[in-house]
Amino acid sequence: xxxQVNKTTPYADQKxxxxxxxxxxxxxxxxxxxxxxIQAIFDSLEGFAGQTLVIGGDGRFYNDVAIQKAxxxxxxxxxxxxxxxxxxxxSTPAASHVIRHYKAFGGLVLSASHxxxxxxxxxxxxxxxxxGGPAPExxxxxxxxxxxxxxSYRTLDxxxxxxxxxxxxxVGDMVVEVIDPVKDYAALMQTLFDFDAIRALxxxxxxxxxxxxxxxxxxxxxxxxxxxxxxxxxxxxxGVPSPSFNDGHPDPNLVYCKDMHxxxxxxxxxxxxxxxxxxxxxxLIIGKNRFVTPSDSLAxxxxxxxxxxxxxxGIAGIARSMPTSAAADRVAEKLGxxxxxxxxxxxxxxxxxxxxxxxxxxxxxxxxxxNHVREKDGLWAVLLWLNILAVRKQSVDAIVREHWKTYGRNxxxxxxxxxxxxxxxxxxxxxxxxxxPSLPGKVxxxxxxxxxADDFTYHDPVDGSTxxxxxxxxxxxxxxxxxxxxxxxxxxxxxxxxxxxxxxxADGRHDLDTxxxxxxxxxxxxxxxxxxxxTGRDAPSVIT
Ligand code: VG1
Ligand code: CO
Numbered sequence: 157x158x159x160q161v162n163k164t165t166p167y168a169d170q171k172x173x174x175x176x177x178x179x180x181x182x183x184x185x186x187x188x189x190x191x192x193x194i195q196a197i198f199d200s201l202e203g204f205a206g207q208t209l210v211i212g213g214d215g216r217f218y219n220d221v222a223i224q225k226a227x228x229x230x231x232x233x234x235x236x237x238x239x240x241x242x243x244x245x246x247s248t249p250a251a252s253h254v255i256r257h258y259k260a261f262g263g264l265v266l267s268a269s270h271x272x273x274x275x276x277x278x279x280x281x282x283x284x285x286x287x288g289g290p291a292p293e294x295x296x297x298x299x300x301x302x303x304x305x306x307x308s309y310r311t312l313d314x315x316x317x318x319x320x321x322x323x324x325x326x327v328g329d330m331v332v333e334v335i336d337p338v339k340d341y342a343a344l345m346q347t348l349f350d351f352d353a354i355r356a357l358x359x360x361x362x363x364x365x366x367x368x369x370x371x372x373x374x375x376x377x378x379x380x381x382x383x384x385x386x387x388x389x390x391x392x393x394x395g396v397p398s399p400s401f402n403d404g405h406p407d408p409n410l411v412y413c414k415d416m417h418x419x420x421x422x423x424x425x426x427x428x429x430x431x432x433x434x435x436x437x438x439x440l441i442i443g444k445n446r447f448v449t450p451s452d453s454l455a456x457x458x459x460x461x462x463x464x465x466x467x468x469x470g471i472a473g474i475a476r477s478m479p480t481s482a483a484a485d486r487v488a489e490k491l492g493x494x495x496x497x498x499x500x501x502x503x504x505x506x507x508x509x510x511x512x513x514x515x516x517x518x519x520x521x522x523x524x525x526x527n528h529v530r531e532k533d534g535l536w537a538v539l540l541w542l543n544i545l546a547v548r549k550q551s552v553d554a555i556v557r558e559h560w561k562t563y564g565r566n567x568x569x570x571x572x573x574x575x576x577x578x579x580x581x582x583x584x585x586x587x588x589x590x591x592x593p594s595l596p597g598k599v600x601x602x603x604x605x606x607x608x609a610d611d612f613t614y615h616d617p618v619d620g621s622t623x624x625x626x627x628x629x630x631x632x633x634x635x636x637x638x639x640x641x642x643x644x645x646x647x648x649x650x651x652x653x654x655x656x657x658x659x660x661x662a663d664g665r666h667d668l669d670t671x672x673x674x675x676x677x678x679x680x681x682x683x684x685x686x687x688x689x690x691t692g693r694d695a696p697s698v699i700t
Pocket of ligand 2: 248269270433434435436437438
């Protein structure tokens with residue numbers, strides 16, 4: 157079969173963000189947009205001839221089109237085999253596992269995660285390396301550099317493969333194997349958790365609702381929760397993936413899962429509610445009368461992980477992204493294990509996990525995971541919670557309260573200002589950065605004294621690399637913190653993220669309303685950064 161070398165011209169906007177290249181579908185539909193980006197990825201890699209590439213996505217609109225293109229380009233570039241999920245589906249954590257399990261060279265994960273889908277929605281492509289994790293900055297920088305000069309891509313003139321037929325097909329000289337997207341992942345979960353104990357929990361009448369948000373987790377949740385663990389049929393709702401997520405917004409937070417939240421707050425509601433996002437790597441956890449913030453969930457999972465068989469030896473360390481609350485730090489301190497603070501995005505956890513320095517990682521944006529894969533993993537977090545609930549035989553609320561009593565409570569919220577004019581947002585950050593050197597020592601409103609103020613720079617302790625300008629941090633002497641950064645996953649304008657945190661000690665007051673508890677900090681942040689006057693908004697677009 158003759159390889160076609162087709163001429164192309166570069167696009168200037170193919171710079172990968174926090175998690176791959178995310179753009180409007182209409183941007184991806186431009187001539188050669190997908191081809192350029194995938195060829196640029198392959199041009200930035202070495203040594204893949206004859207090797208295996210994993211391909212899968214969250215099933216959103218354009219997933220199938222991009223997969224057919226990717227398969228031809230992979231064949232024309234000399235990959236020996238492609239493993240692709242049936243129907244083009246693989247949740248992000250499942251893709252990570254498949255890469256690791258089959259010792260693939262790497263993988264293409266097609267997703268824009270929690271962003272809306274459909275012809276007017278978003279699409280995304282991310283490259284993961286052989287450890288199953290997102291490519292580190294060294295590679296994403298090289299890919300971007302390549303996209304700016306690319307002048308040709310390689311492909312084959314072959315018919316589409318049948319993505320629904322499990323088994324092998326050929327594309328040129330390359331084998332394409334369509335695999336069950338759920339099987340290997342479900343088997344992995346069985347090695348980590350006490351399925352008998354969780355089965356007994358459900359058999360005892362424990363009631364749960366899981367919202368798959370019409371996204372990729374549906375088949376996984378149906379198979380594992382209702383199939384293997386015996387949760388009653390109907391436990392999983394919105395469990396059939398749809399290319400437009402049923403015109404919804406597959407972001408598992410209190411805005412888009414408000415109905416579930418309200419149900420959990422009623423006396424007759426279920427004991428436990430959970431949800432995951434478009435590509436299955438995020439999780440939302442709500443107990444009866446208790447929403448668990450992702451930052452608290454990370455701390456709680458780390459403190460209780462030893463109750464699950466996969467972690468009974470204990471955990472080596474914890475890592476959290478910088479904006480995530482310091483609740484987990486207190487657990488690490490008590491356990492006497494390593495604690496790491498990394499920039500936003502899962503790619504920064506890979507080295508620490510590979511080196512065995514941390515076992516559990518998490519982000520305030522509803523992402524938690526462990527060394528079982530190299531991505532965050534929504535269903536994993538839900539299963540670990542279920543395992544803990546099955547062993548401790550207490551409610552989520554009681555477990556959370558006990559945790560605060562032991563470690564203190566980190567009140568935490570994030571305020572997002574979405575689709576802000578990019579130049580206004582950029583200037584706002586720049587001006588705040590300029591104020592940083594003058595802040596330490598200053599006493600601001602409510603007698604809050606600044607302990608430090610900087611723009612976070614990460615020094616990777618494993619490979620020595622440095623990542624600067626990862627977000628502005630203003631820390632106070634009482635352990636409170638204001639963090640401000642620009643999102644790297646949005647596709648329109650700029651999204652400003654303001655993260656606020658205040659610590660109340662173990663014997664402190666743990667029953668305040670979160671927004672009220674953080675009011676002084678919200679005021680200080682606005683007076684320093686002038687967010688509302690500069691953006692012209694009188695409230696955030698989303699509060700989580
Ligand atoms: C956001 C979150 C970050 C997460 C990233 C990818 O990034 O804040 O914590 O790792 O999304 O998650 P940003 O740059 O927009 O703040 V996912 O589930 O969208 O792949
Ligand atoms: Co996601």
